[in-house]
Amino acid sequence: MSPSLDALEARWGRTGAVTFAERYGGPVALLQAGGATAVVALQGAQVLSYLPPNQREVLWLSPVAKLGTGKAVRGGVPVCWPWFGPHPIDQTMDQTKPAHGFVRARPWSVTGSAAKLGRARLVLAYDASPKSQPDWPHRALAEIEITLAETLTIALSTENRGENDLLLTQALHTYLAVGEIGAVTVNGLVDRPVIDQLSPAPMRREHEPISVKAEIDRIYQDSEGPVIVTDRKGGRHIRVSKTGSRSTVLWNPWVEKSARLGDMGGDGYRHMLCVEAANAGNDTVTLAPGERHRLTTELSVTKICVSG
Ligand code: BG6
Numbered sequence: 001m002s003p004s005l006d007a008l009e010a011r012w013g014r015t016g017a018v019t020f021a022e023r024y025g026g027p028v029a030l031l032q033a034g035g036a037t038a039v040v041a042l043q044g045a046q047v048l049s050y051l052p053p054n055q056r057e058v059l060w061l062s063p064v065a066k067l068g069t070g071k072a073v074r075g076g077v078p079v080c081w082p083w084f085g086p087h088p089i090d091q092t093m094d095q096t097k098p099a100h101g102f103v104r105a106r107p108w109s110v111t112g113s114a115a116k117l118g119r120a121r122l123v124l125a126y127d128a129s130p131k132s133q134p135d136w137p138h139r140a141l142a143e144i145e146i147t148l149a150e151t152l153t154i155a156l157s158t159e160n161r162g163e164n165d166l167l168l169t170q171a172l173h174t175y176l177a178v179g180e181i182g183a184v185t186v187n188g189l190v191d192r193p194v195i196d197q198l199s200p201a202p203m204r205r206e207h208e209p210i211s212v213k214a215e216i217d218r219i220y221q222d223s224e225g226p227v228i229v230t231d232r233k234g235g236r237h238i239r240v241s242k243t244g245s246r247s248t249v250l251w252n253p254w255v256e257k258s259a260r261l262g263d264m265g266g267d268g269y270r271h272m273l274c275v276e277a278a279n280a281g282n283d284t285v286t287l288a289p290g291e292r293h294r295l296t297t298e299l300s301v302t303k304i305c306v307s308g
Helices: 005-012 254-261
Strands: 018-023 026-033 036-041 046-051 109-116 119-128 140-148 152-160 166-168 170-177 184-187 193-196 216-221 227-231 236-243 247-252 272-279 285-287 292-303
Touching: 005 018, 005 026, 005 109, 018 119, 026 109, 026 119, 026 140, 036 119, 036 140, 046 152, 152 166, 152 170, 152 285, 170 236, 170 292, 184 272, 227 272, 236 272, 272 292, 285 292
Parallel strands: none
Antiparallel strands: 018 026, 026 036, 036 046, 109 119, 119 140, 140 152, 152 292, 166 285, 170 272, 184 227, 193 216, 216 247, 227 236, 236 292, 247 272
């Protein structure tokens, strides 16, 4: 049975920093620190909102977002774990092997909270085993640690608690909110080898900053540095930096795929771009029994300075 909001508040509430409420039909944690706020769903340990001080919302969220439906909510920062994309072996995408792993629509447990030095922190955990996930022959603990200050940091740690090696692919699938996709430029991925998930063509490299003018679904390999999304309509740069990740995914479903997905809203694709800190494509992680891996992403925003 899930703990009540009162029980969560009594155990993990931190005055002025961490509180619990119901939003989008399910339990969420509300974080506050230094004028910034964030909303985190206990379903999927998914950050749904990040509002830095004196800024607009940084994360795009589906206009039909609803928790507790058994389906992953589109938007915010879904946690794709313990595999990214279709299941590495079974690609039938049946009920037990959904795309992007099995934790997005599941309830996570709150295991920690803190308020100090102008930061609010929340920790959630998911204990995965063949009991919680039939057909998955491993035992592993996934932990999401969210730290809100002026910036937002999300850390996804995995501990292999089984007796065999665990092959992991994963992503912090960040949906950034942008003013207008046609007025966006993405820097930080030039000359990286690209796996284009929309084309069987061999890996290639791009020599210019990226503009998005159609559906895009690419895994940039050997990309450890920060990605800067310049949103000219929104008047800001959004910086996505990361650790523990050598691959970055860019995704926008554009018109036709949005229609198929059904939860993008009429023109939602125009106002979002996913920049995902990942271990995907050739960038896989193998954990021996007892080993841990930590993937982090940090989001920060600066205004575009207009000179002259
Ligand atoms: C991206 C993948 O990370 O997520 C895409 O690269 C996928 O291939 C997209 O379509 C959305 O996935 P989902 O399961 O949330 O619809």
